[in-house]
Amino acid sequence: MDHRLLRTFVTTAQSPTFGAAAARLRITQPALTKQVQQLERLAGTVLFVRGRRGARLTAAGRTLLAEATELDRRLREFDHRLRRLAAGEEGHLALGFGLSSIELAPSLVARFRDRCPEITVALDDLPSSVQVERLRTGRLDGAFVRMPVPPDLEAIPLARDRLAIASARGVEPPGTGVLAAWLEDHPLVRLRPARGPGLTAQVDGMLEELGCRPEIVQEADDLQTVLALTAAHLGVAVVPASAERIAPPGVQLVAIDAPRAEWEVGFAWNPAATSGALRRFLPLLDRGGA
Amino acid sequence: MDHRLLRTFVTTAQSPTFGAAAARLRITQPALTKQVQQLERLAGTVLFVRGRRGARLTAAGRTLLAEATELDRRLREFDHRLRRLAAGEEGHLALGFGLSSIELAPSLVARFRDRCPEITVALDDLPSSVQVERLRTGRLDGAFVRMPVPPDLEAIPLARDRLAIASARGVEPPGTGVLAAWLEDHPLVRLRPARGPGLTAQVDGMLEELGCRPEIVQEADDLQTVLALTAAHLGVAVVPASAERIAPPGVQLVAIDAPRAEWEVGFAWNPAATSGALRRFLPLLDRGGA
DNA sequence: GTGATCCATTCCGCAAGGTTATCGCAGGCC
DNA sequence: GGCCTGCGATAACCTTGCGGAATGGATCAC
Structure with a gap:
């Protein structure tokens, strides 16, 4: 029929x-x-x-x-x-974000919701590896990820972020030159690796570069907890500088000026599966992320 | 789409x-x-x-x-x-019937409902002129009508019916020979012409043939009422012999043996609009109406 | 390397659907 | 009665596009 x-x-x-x-x-x-x-x-x-x-x-x-x-x-x-x-006058946009884009994602999504209220947006907090897999299988339309991305995905860079030492106020980290020695004396609170593989790898890489292996006193399931524990003098932490935004008052962040302390955050999507909604979203990045 | x-x-x-x-x-x-x-x-x-x-x-x-x-x-x-x-395993059959088929229609429809329970049947009591018009415009699938029918409709004859004198028991109508004179003395109860144009024409035709113009004492809206009034000695009536079926106990029907007292009843349909349901119905007539 | 698997592409034949032109039929109107 | 008009059916033709067969290309397993 x-x-x-x-x-x-x-x-x-x-x-x-x-x-x-x-x-x-x-x-x-x-x-x-x-x-x-x-x-x-x-x-x-x-x-x-x-x-x-x-x-x-x-x-x-x-x-x-x-x-x-x-x-x-x-x-x-x-x-x-x-x-x-x-x-693109209607639709659904499934986005992913992770620790590396704590600052970027919410504001951009808020702007998009404001501009395209007919398009519903789902924003999922996922490990970057899962994000990439879901971009590949079409379960996500786009994601805020640590650059670079696998070659089968497309991405545009949005911002640079760097690692920072988070410590309770009064516990002042030293300059980069003596940071390694300082860290040996200050045990670390860190994010459980499974919760942020990308961030963990970044931190480990930098520490290796500095040649120090600090003691881990505690692992936590999210950055907020890590920062809270830091504020409680349990130890210090290495976190993204952008975590400033979610840091409790008793914590200070000091950016680290080391070779492998910096990375780029971008927005990635699957060029083989771009939706109309995504096409409405992408222009926002050029103007908003530059 | x-x-x-x-x-x-x-x-x-x-x-x-x-x-x-x-x-x-x-x-x-x-x-x-x-x-x-x-x-x-x-x-x-x-x-x-x-x-x-x-x-x-x-x-x-x-x-x-x-x-x-x-x-x-x-x-x-x-x-x-x-x-x-x-x-024809499902559907709807819109049928019409009139005074000329009081006996036929209900029993045939009951048999059809029994045989094809998936097909819903609507049975409307309508003047024959309306039936013909509705057959033409497709609002009826078929109808029990007085034969013959207009040439653009198809029909098969089912039964003969004839006029009968309905009178209260004890009021015996005479033989056909002296019927005209008898009727002059016995006022008629009759069906309102608008309610049965075909039957009225048939009765009038026969009376004209007999050369008598009886007095009309009462008109009624349906045959049941006519017969009831007859039973009440208000007068006698000329009705289809098949009305025997609906006659109250106090009424007797005596068939009239006159030239224009007989007619044929058939089932008519529009050959340009036969439905699947109708095709299931027609075979019943060949076996059931012969 | 080789084969297997899966999707994309190309080319061809054919059926389906649309258009134009024409017919048949039934009223309505001089 | 003859003619015109309006409506649906039919015929002939043409275009479109769908489906099938063969093939290509990429990727993965062995």
């Missing part, structure tokens, strides 16, 4: 003559006659009685009309929704 | 690979690929992420799937209903 036939049936039922129905459907009358005949062949029943003054539904036709009208309406709505989806 | 594309979308979403979906749809994989591409062009969005191990829905595709599935299901149901309608 074709939408075309359905539409023809409904329109013809509402029109006084075949000719009028054909005009409304923007086809010629013979084409409409053929469609009606095809319908009647399908139903095995005459649906219209052709008279001198046009055509009227038979009893059999009348029993089908209500259902056909409803179906036609729903199909039109579906079409309409498809068009809006294509135009 | 074509049902074909809808079906393809839903099936592909439920299949691990394009090849599997194509097999389920009984088409080849290139054909399916083209349909999916067409869909994605319509939606302006990639709907499936093609990977090494098949294709999976994107987030955008997932938002469409529920609605598409529902629409697909309803379209299938509509198809199914059309097929059942065509096969």
